[in-house]
Amino acid sequence: MKLPTTVDDSLAPPGQHIASLFCQQFDPKVDWDTHREEVADLIIDTVTDHAPNFKASVIARQIHSPLDLERKFGLIGGDIFHGTMGLDQLWA
Numbered sequence: 001m002k003l004p005t006t007v008d009d010s011l012a013p014p015g016q017h018i019a020s021l022f023c024q025q026f027d028p029k030v031d032w033d034t035h036r037e038e039v040a041d042l043i044i045d046t047v048t049d050h051a052p053n054f055k056a057s058v059i060a061r062q063i064h065s066p067l068d069l070e071r072k073f074g075l076i077g078g079d080i081f082h083g084t085m086g087l088d089q090l091w092a
Contacts, residue, residue, distance in 0.1 A: 001047065016059075021047065028077035032067035039065070 005017040012018050023043055030039075040063045048055040066078020075082070 019054075019058075024080070026066055026078075028066040028070070028079070030066075032065035036063050036065045036068075 001019060001021045003017055003019055005012045021043055026039070040061060044055050044058060044061075064072070069075045069078035069080065
């Protein structure tokens, strides 16, 4: 999670912030058109467990499921790394 408005308050209206939650390790084979909102709710609820006022402060959200990443950016299975990063590819 990052809050870019803590260093650049011009990104949001006065007194408001942007929170970006980068979550990975989701199954690309899930029916994301059906479960996109449910999974986003789960992520927000998880953050709220640690920051109790978080959910109440969300006024809008933009969701990029693995399917969205594939559709918008051509990332097969929503994989931002363009393929599995095996040990043989990680300085081994």
